[in-house]
Amino acid sequence: MADQTPPAEGRGPDTGPESENMLRYRDDAPVAHAAVTVDAFLDQSNAAAVRVEPGDDARDLIPHLERLDLVEVNFPAFGDGRGYSSARILREAGYDGELRAVGDVLVDQLAYMRRCGFDAFDPDAPLDPQDVEAAFARWPEVYQSAADARTPIWSKRHA
Amino acid sequence: MKLLTGNDLKTGAVTWWTGSDWSIHVEDAVDVTGQEDEIASREEAARRVNVPYAIDAELHEGSPRPAHIKDRVRALGPTVRPDLTLKPADPEIGKWVI
Amino acid sequence: MYRYDQYDQQMVDARVEEFRDQARRRLEGTLSEDQFKPLRLMNGLYLQLHAYMLRVAIPYGTLSGAQMRVLADVAEKYDRGYGHFTTRQNIQYNWIKLEDAGDILADLAKIEMHAIQTSGNCIRNISSDHFAGAAADEVVDPRPYAELLRQWSSFHPEFSYLPRKFKIAVIASEQDRAAMRLHDIGINIVRNEAGELGAAFYVGGGMGRTPMIAPCIRDFVPLDRLVTYAEACLRVYNRYGRRDNKYKARIKILVHELGAEEYTRQVEEEFQHLLDSGVEPPFAELERIRTFFADPDFETGAKEDIDRSDPDFALWVDRNTIPHKQAGYVSAVISLKPVGGIPGDATAEQMRVMADLGERYSFDELRVMHTQNVVLPHVRKADLHALWTALDEAGLGSPNLDTIEDIIACPGLDYCSLANARSIPVAQKIAQRFAETKKTATLGQLKLKISGCINACGHHHAGHIGILGVDRKGVENYQLSLGGSEAEDVSLAKITGPGFDEDGIVDAVETVTGVYEREREGEERFLDTYRRIGMGPFKEALYG
Numbered sequence: 061m062a063d064q065t066p067p068a069e070g071r072g073p074d075t076g077p078e079s080e081n082m083l084r085y086r087d088d089a090p091v092a093h094a095a096v097t098v099d100a101f102l103d104q105s106n107a108a109a110v111r112v113e114p115g116d117d118a119r120d121l122i123p124h125l126e127r128l129d130l131v132e133v134n135f136p137a138f139g140d141g142r143g144y145s146s147a148r149i150l151r152e153a154g155y156d157g158e159l160r161a162v163g164d165v166l167v168d169q170l171a172y173m174r175r176c177g178f179d180a181f182d183p184d185a186p187l188d189p190q191d192v193e194a195a196f197a198r199w200p201e202v203y204q205s206a207a208d209a210r211t212p213i214w215s216k217r218h219a
Numbered sequence: 220m221k222l223l224t225g226n227d228l229k230t231g232a233v234t235w236w237t238g239s240d241w242s243i244h245v246e247d248a249v250d251v252t253g254q255e256d257e258i259a260s261r262e263e264a265a266r267r268v269n270v271p272y273a274i275d276a277e278l279h280e281g282s283p284r285p286a287h288i289k290d291r292v293r294a295l296g297p298t299v300r301p302d303l304t305l306k307p308a309d310p311e312i313g314k315w316v317i
Numbered sequence: 318m319y320r321y322d323q324y325d326q327q328m329v330d331a332r333v334e335e336f337r338d339q340a341r342r343r344l345e346g347t348l349s350e351d352q353f354k355p356l357r358l359m360n361g362l363y364l365q366l367h368a369y370m371l372r373v374a375i376p377y378g379t380l381s382g383a384q385m386r387v388l389a390d391v392a393e394k395y396d397r398g399y400g401h402f403t404t405r406q407n408i409q410y411n412w413i414k415l416e417d418a419g420d421i422l423a424d425l426a427k428i429e430m431h432a433i434q435t436s437g438n439c440i441r442n443i444s445s446d447h448f449a450g451a452a453a454d455e456v457v458d459p460r461p462y463a464e465l466l467r468q469w470s471s472f473h474p475e476f477s478y479l480p481r482k483f484k485i486a487v488i489a490s491e492q493d494r495a496a497m498r499l500h501d502i503g504i505n506i507v508r509n510e511a512g513e514l515g516a517a518f519y520v521g522g523g524m525g526r527t528p529m530i531a532p533c534i535r536d537f538v539p540l541d542r543l544v545t546y547a548e549a550c551l552r553v554y555n556r557y558g559r560r561d562n563k564y565k566a567r568i569k570i571l572v573h574e575l576g577a578e579e580y581t582r583q584v585e586e587e588f589q590h591l592l593d594s595g596v597e598p599p600f601a602e603l604e605r606i607r608t609f610f611a612d613p614d615f616e617t618g619a620k621e622d623i624d625r626s627d628p629d630f631a632l633w634v635d636r637n638t639i640p641h642k643q644a645g646y647v648s649a650v651i652s653l654k655p656v657g658g659i660p661g662d663a664t665a666e667q668m669r670v671m672a673d674l675g676e677r678y679s680f681d682e683l684r685v686m687h688t689q690n691v692v693l694p695h696v697r698k699a700d701l702h703a704l705w706t707a708l709d710e711a712g713l714g715s716p717n718l719d720t721i722e723d724i725i726a727c728p729g730l731d732y733c734s735l736a737n738a739r740s741i742p743v744a745q746k747i748a749q750r751f752a753e754t755k756k757t758a759t760l761g762q763l764k765l766k767i768s769g770c771i772n773a774c775g776h777h778h779a780g781h782i783g784i785l786g787v788d789r790k791g792v793e794n795y796q797l798s799l800g801g802s803e804a805e806d807v808s809l810a811k812i813t814g815p816g817f818d819e820d821g822i823v824d825a826v827e828t829v830t831g832v833y834e835r836e837r838e839g840e841e842r843f844l845d846t847y848r849r850i851g852m853g854p855f856k857e858a859l860y861g
Contacts, residue, residue, distance in 0.1 A: 199472065228415065232366075
């Protein structure tokens with residue numbers, strides 16, 4: 061499990077507008093500036109961080125992935141699962157910058173979000189660290205190929 | 220009158236607010252008119268009840284009888300399995316529900 | 318039958334632990350009911366009218382004797398001695414305690430069963446033809462494809478918070494015994510002109526308050542692209558299905574609003590994106606799964622003739638057995654519809670009887686039908702009399718398959734918190750009426766389906782005769798509809814007119830069957846007569 065879920069980075073002294081609740085599973089430094097809306101991003105050329113709302117089409121970002129360091133995907137309510145598709149679409153298109161789930165992000169959704177390509181989480185409400193650890197350690201195997209590096213069961217069966 | 224009802228969090232059993240506690244017998248229920256929201260939020264926060272809500276009822280032979288058939292089925296049990304209701308020995312109880 | 322390997326077992330075991338942890342957090346109060354609800358639902362745990370209700374998956378309706386016996390044990394140990402078989406080939410228990418739910422799931426996991434995704438806004442238990450592997454008319458056994466999709470859909474990271482629930486059925490024959498086109502996705506495994514197997518995809522069917530018949534969006538998906546195509550169908554739905562109104566959130570509304578052509582175009586586009594993404598298991602995996610569904614060791618040259626000297630037995634054979642692909646065998650249907658009983662209910666003792674008989678006479682295999690009966694799929698004709706004798710003793714020998722006594726009924730207001738009216742008493746009264754007047758036999762095939770609310774769990778839209786219970790100012794009222802079918806001749810029933818009270822609906826059903834008896838020509842079924850003569854004569858008889 062360790063290779064799939066390294067411990068969250070400690071917050072450095074100058075990590076910008078990060079919140080108290082942030083969990084990050086990347087080695088690079090967090091982007092320091094605020095994310096703009098998809099519409100604003102498509103209108104201006106210099107932003108490197110964008111925030112995708114559930115109704116946005118993540119594919120609109122694909123021509124511009126190279127200049128993006130951070131994509132925030134907002135979950136206004138945990139039951140709205142559009143952000144999972146947005147995340148996978150960006151990873152399938154080759155985006156390798158930070159993909160951060162923000163909003164109503166709960167511990168019971170973390171493992172699926174990670175599988176869809178999220179590598180940072182900024183939940184509205186703080187998460188219990190033990191519960192977080194348990195959530196990422198929960199699934200010994202996975203049935204599907206998704207946006208993470210995990211090997212699906214069907215691949216292990218026919219290795 | 221208004222009754223406050225919900226389910227026991229652990230067992231799921233249908234329960235009724237008696238004024239001081241929760242009972243599975245609708246006969247024990249008291250009128251909560253005007254206090255329903257306050258009692259509901261307090262009791263739910265203490266996890267003594269799950270998803271409480273108030274219903275309309277009237278007194279029937281001295282005991283509260285929910286106004287709607289759904290709440291009467293909840294109070295008693297399935298009409299098609301009298302043996303599993305709270306009053307398995309009462310042959311007339313079906314009439315109380317319908 | 319499919320058997321778990323270490324991986325399948327690990328996944329189910331992990332789920333049990335996950336749920337135990339979630340239940341603990343709920344009982345401790347760190348999870349609110351709003352947060353817990355979707356989590357418990359994804360483990361089949363509802364809060365129903367009287368208690369928690371647990372729905373246990375029976376993937377594509379297939380189970381072994383040992384599994385059926387554990388279902389009986391759960392009924393006795395944790396519930397009140399019975400269970401209810403549902404229209405999606407599952408079983409549900411009505412009197413479950415949250416405190417016990419983890420232990421129940423652990424007991425089930427030991428015998429390769431679970432309650433994973435039997436509710437919630439996710440991909441539900443995959444259903445299939447209850448005669449799969451036995452039916453004389455099938456192209457191939459559809460269950461390996463259902464199992465492949467079961468694994469793909471289990472704990473799917475992208476599709477666990479869909480706009481609404483999502484039901485898939487897989488069949489592989491011209492005859493549709495799984496209401497395939499009334500599912501969110503119906504898959505029919507077919508052979509093309511070159512003799513290759515592929516999957517026809519029907520998307521956007523469903524019942525509920527807006528019943529729709531699924532259009533075919535692609536008539537042949539190669540089998541080595543089955544998962545990829547399903548993934549594309551789901552992704553378009555997850556992204557664009559409506560989330561503003563729960564009553565318009567099913568995929569049928571999306572397909573209807575976009576039009577089948579536009580929905581298909583979007584799916585095809587997504588399919589192209591996904592082709593190289595590596596989501597498709599290797600063909601070897603499908604081959605591996607197929608080996609579990611090989612034919613049992615049928616006796617060649619099994620006796621064809623049946624001693625029909627006992628008329629009660631002969632009637633049961635005629636009514637409740639179905640031709641088998643293997644000479645000398647039949648599929649035998651165990652009716653869970655005794656006259657006056659509760660449709661689909663079975664006691665723990667009855668489950669054990671069925672388990673024993675399945676082991677003894679059907680290669681240890683049983684099936685749950687969407688019509689809430691149980692099938693022994695592979696029975697030698699020579700064993701039928703012994704089988705029938707044992708069933709009859711257990712109150713399981715009703716000779717009424719597909720008759721007016723074989724009613725589909727949802728639990729209705731007796732058990733369900735969504736219901737507006739009771740379904741079971743209506744089913745009981747109708748069955749009793751026709752048993753008393755001895756009309757059951759003369760009416761032949763007549764599928765009557767009752768729902769206690771507009772959600773249509775009792776499939777009333779697809780009944781030759783459908784009944785919908787509604788709440789009219791606090792009083793139960795029943796609407797009658799005619800002309801539906803869930804089979805290959807799929808159609809949606811039409812309402813006759815104003816509704817009836819509980820006794821009135823029984824009389825009304827008798828009235829419309831009277832019109833059929835008067836008007837029928839030759840071997841016509843009720844449905845055929847209705848289609849030929851239309852609603853007029855029925856309306857005239859009902860309302861004058």
